[in-house]
Amino acid sequence: MPLVEVHDVHKSFGDLEVLKGVSFDVRQGEVVCIIGPSGSGKSTLIRCINGLNNIQQGSIKVEGQEVNDPNLNLLELRKKVGIVFQQYNLFPHKTALENVMMAPVKVLKEPKKEVEERARALIAKVRLGGKEDVYPGHLSGGQQQRVAIARSLAMRPDVMLFDEVTAALDPETVKEVLLTIKELAAEGMTCILVTHEMGFAREVADHVYFTDRGVIVEHGPPEELFTRAKDERTQRFLSQVV
Amino acid sequence: MKTVRPFRIDAEALSSFLPSRAIRGWQGLLLLGIFLASLAAAQAQGVAAPQTPSAIATLIEWMPFILKGFVLNLVMSFLAMGIATVLGIALGMLQLSHSRLLRAPAWIITHLFRNSPWLVILFVVMLLVPFEVELPGGRNLILSDWIKATIAFSLPVMANVSEIVRGAIVSIPRGQWESAESLAFTRGQTLRWIILPQCVKRAIPPWMNWYALLAMATPMASILGVREAVGNAQAAMEAAGARPELLVPFYLFLLLLFFAYIYPISIWTRAIERKYAVET
Numbered sequence: 001m002p003l004v005e006v007h008d009v010h011k012s013f014g015d016l017e018v019l020k021g022v023s024f025d026v027r028q029g030e031v032v033c034i035i036g037p038s039g040s041g042k043s044t045l046i047r048c049i050n051g052l053n054n055i056q057q058g059s060i061k062v063e064g065q066e067v068n069d070p071n072l073n074l075l076e077l078r079k080k081v082g083i084v085f086q087q088y089n090l091f092p093h094k095t096a097l098e099n100v101m102m103a104p105v106k107v108l109k110e111p112k113k114e115v116e117e118r119a120r121a122l123i124a125k126v127r128l129g130g131k132e133d134v135y136p137g138h139l140s141g142g143q144q145q146r147v148a149i150a151r152s153l154a155m156r157p158d159v160m161l162f163d164e165v166t167a168a169l170d171p172e173t174v175k176e177v178l179l180t181i182k183e184l185a186a187e188g189m190t191c192i193l194v195t196h197e198m199g200f201a202r203e204v205a206d207h208v209y210f211t212d213r214g215v216i217v218e219h220g221p222p223e224e225l226f227t228r229a230k231d232e233r234t235q236r237f238l239s240q241v242v
Numbered sequence: 243m244k245t246v247r248p249f250r251i252d253a254e255a256l257s258s259f260l261p262s263r264a265i266r267g268w269q270g271l272l273l274l275g276i277f278l279a280s281l282a283a284a285q286a287q288g289v290a291a292p293q294t295p296s297a298i299a300t301l302i303e304w305m306p307f308i309l310k311g312f313v314l315n316l317v318m319s320f321l322a323m324g325i326a327t328v329l330g331i332a333l334g335m336l337q338l339s340h341s342r343l344l345r346a347p348a349w350i351i352t353h354l355f356r357n358s359p360w361l362v363i364l365f366v367v368m369l370l371v372p373f374e375v376e377l378p379g380g381r382n383l384i385l386s387d388w389i390k391a392t393i394a395f396s397l398p399v400m401a402n403v404s405e406i407v408r409g410a411i412v413s414i415p416r417g418q419w420e421s422a423e424s425l426a427f428t429r430g431q432t433l434r435w436i437i438l439p440q441c442v443k444r445a446i447p448p449w450m451n452w453y454a455l456l457a458m459a460t461p462m463a464s465i466l467g468v469r470e471a472v473g474n475a476q477a478a479m480e481a482a483g484a485r486p487e488l489l490v491p492f493y494l495f496l497l498l499l500f501f502a503y504i505y506p507i508s509i510w511t512r513a514i515e516r517k518y519a520v521e522t
Binding site: 050052074075078079081082083085087089090091092093102103106107108148151152155 | 417
């Protein structure tokens with residue numbers, strides 16, 4: 001059974017239909033990249049998977065549980081699905097360590113000592129050992145984004161969503177964030193990424209989806225999609241960005 | 243075409259004229275000097291008969307009495323600020339409630355008390371709030387005038403605290419709510435752990451400003467016979483023979499008294515404002 005099943009999803013903001021029937025599956029341990037021009041609905045799609053955006057039609061299942069269900073236990077869903085945003089959104093009044101510890105302690109009510117151990121290990125894992133007591137305002141964009149990844153991992157999710165996580169970063173800090181994600185993928189974490197980093201998508205993705213104007217135009221393994229795109233829209237987009 | 247807005251006020255330009263920004267430490271000393279000089283002038287003017295004590299001597303004699311009244315000003319200001327803060331925070335959060343039934347009354351209360359003269363609120367509370375309230379245990383609670391005045395002063399400040407809180411909450415970027423939501427925080431937990439702690443820094447300087455305004459407003463209670471500093475000063479002048487030469491030194495003393503209390507608060511507020519501006 002796929003870990004995430006997206007089936008015929010429609011989503012509108014007022015009169016504007018952003019997603020016009022999108023379907024795809026993600027299996028356990030798979031790394032999926034969603035690429036496409038701005039405004040094609042990529043971010044909206046990824047945000048629907050953890051229920052930040054609701055959908056009007058279709059079905060999204062995470063581990064068999066329907067997300068588009070009014071009686072859904074959001075806590076259960078969000079324990080399973082972690083998300084990292086373009087703007088990091090760290091809590092500025094808390095140190096890096098406190099940012100990572102907060103949700104497990106306050107929401108999951110896990111013992112503080114255990115969580116702290118885990119949080120320190122996660123911070124070391126994203127190569128920020130020594131920055132535990134630093135406030136987000138004193139970290140670079142790339143460092144903040146890695147804290148955000150650690151914060152999300154602290155909830156022990158089964159799948160991680162990355163919403164253009166390098167788009168707001170300085171070029172020199174993009175690499176360190178991509179490296180962290182790459183290591184995560186190598187460990188077998190299921191990842192769904194919306195990205196503009198084509199080289200990265202080509203390198204780490206098991207499967208790439210090209211979206212345009214609310215639909216999936218074409219998809220396939222990266223080698224195939226990046227070298228032998230069939231659709232004219234895909235070819236045009238790739239020729240512009242690669 | 244350029245739209246002309248004749249009634250628009252440039253807040254930034256205006257603020258540079260406001261006393262809180264314009265007054266520096268040395269200017270405070272200057273004010274003190276002017277006060278002392280005018281006191282001497284008042285003294286020189288008063289050609290009192292030999293048997294009556296001078297205006298200054300009278301003032302010194304009654305000073306403890308006036309200071310005792312000033313303690314009531316402080317007590318009223320503290321209590322009113324406490325009430326205003328607790329109710330204002332609740333009201334400010336209700337203004338942002340998802341439920342219209344909670345939002346609408348909170349909005350009305352906030353705007354009603356923000357946009358009414360304090361003196362009128364004071365009279366209304368005096369007239370509407372009963373002197374005695376029966377408690378469930380059968381005992382009666384006496385609401386004396388100073389308690390009523392405290393309640394009255396707390397209302398406009400409460401409404402302004404409500405707006406400060408509402409404004410601070412909406413000024414927190416949406417991303418904070420989103421990331422909290424995606425980490426499984428409920429709306430209440432997000433407010434408690436993430437949003438409100440970030441609001442505190444933004445809200446403290448305006449909150450302190452309102453405290454200063456409140457403390458300065460407490461002498462209004464004297465109109466209704468509350469024996470605070472101004473009321474006591476008036477009573478003292480009456481008792482000392484209601485001599486006209488007492489007026490200037492007594493009121494100047496009151497001025498200095500309130501200034502000596504409020505001015506440090508205003509300096510402190512500005513220091514905090516600057517500190518937080520640098521930090522964020």
